[in-house]
Amino acid sequence: MIRGELRLTIRIHAGEEIAIGPGKADLLEAIGRAGSIAAAARAMGMSYRRAWLLVDTMNRCFAAPLVETHPGNRGGGAQVTELGREVLASYRALQAKARTAMDGEELQLLQRVIGPRD
Amino acid sequence: MIRGELRLTIRIHAGEEIAIGPGKADLLEAIGRAGSIAAAARAMGMSYRRAWLLVDTMNRCFAAPLVETHPGNRGGGAQVTELGREVLASYRALQAKARTAMDGEELQLLQRVIGPRD
DNA sequence: ATTAGCTATATTCGATGGGATATAGCAAGC
DNA sequence: GCTTGCTATATCCCATCGAATATAGCTAAT
Numbered sequence: 001m002i003r004g005e006l007r008l009t010i011r012i013h014a015g016e017e018i019a020i021g022p023g024k025a026d027l028l029e030a031i032g033r034a035g036s037i038a039a040a041a042r043a044m045g046m047s048y049r050r051a052w053l054l055v056d057t058m059n060r061c062f063a064a065p066l067v068e069t070h071p072g073n074r075g076g077g078a079q080v081t082e083l084g085r086e087v088l089a090s091y092r093a094l095q096a097k098a099r100t101a102m103d104g105e106e107l108q109l110l111q112r113v114i115g116p117r118d
Numbered sequence: 119m120i121r122g123e124l125r126l127t128i129r130i131h132a133g134e135e136i137a138i139g140p141g142k143a144d145l146l147e148a149i150g151r152a153g154s155i156a157a158a159a160r161a162m163g164m165s166y167r168r169a170w171l172l173v174d175t176m177n178r179c180f181a182a183p184l185v186e187t188h189p190g191n192r193g194g195g196a197q198v199t200e201l202g203r204e205v206l207a208s209y210r211a212l213q214a215k216a217r218t219a220m221d222g223e224e225l226q227l228l229q230r231v232i233g234p235r236d
Numbered sequence: 237a238t239t240a241g242c243t244a245t246a247t248t249c250g251a252t253g254g255g256a257t258a259t260a261g262c263a264a265g266c
Numbered sequence: 267g268c269t270t271g272c273t274a275t276a277t278c279c280c281a282t283c284g285a286a287t288a289t290a291g292c293t294a295a296t
Contacts, residue, residue, distance in 0.1 A: 190293025
């Protein structure tokens, strides 16, 4: 019998665009680890184009860039800025707070009544 | 200067499908008010087809239907079942708990650093 | 019986998102 | 100076989503 899986999505919008959400947060982390947009994209199994577009949106939505980029092979790549780290940490903190806040009887009820067929 | 708008999305998955999320919860409420899928769809500005598909998914994902339907003009329509009301109430409670849990300095930081341009 | 308005379903079409691909420019190492 | 692997961008193609449309069956009121 399949039980319900909770998925919580936090997005912060800036007008029409999504300044940060789950995908962008993950990408930010991946860039921090990988040191470049291209390597982060490969690690996440996403196209460079998509990763670049996400970074571009983030950088445009915030008061200052979350990711700094430099062209070139050995000297090039991308780094997460100080603001980027702050934003990421705040986003993760929000996720954690929301997640723990939801533990309770309502969630258990919902998960309990999820489909006993297939 | 545009400030960030928070959007919190709670989804409960049953395998591949979404058993309930923000759109289905709103639809459930609209059906409760309108008394039919068709009227609810009109009220929400969505096609009957889409509304029906959402209802179908909900009914299949849960242990018992959240919406009971009856064909026909005057005697027909759709009602939210007791389980449907429970699920909706629980979902709304989860939303409220998560929303209030997120109020704090992290959220304020995020909203403060959202784009001062355009 | 006819009509109205619902459920239930198939088909078609247009918009959108994202992958794949192709350049072009740049910086460091060889 | 050549190569490599990054950034930055345009183009094309395909899959998916949902609106629009078209039936068909049902039920109650007229």
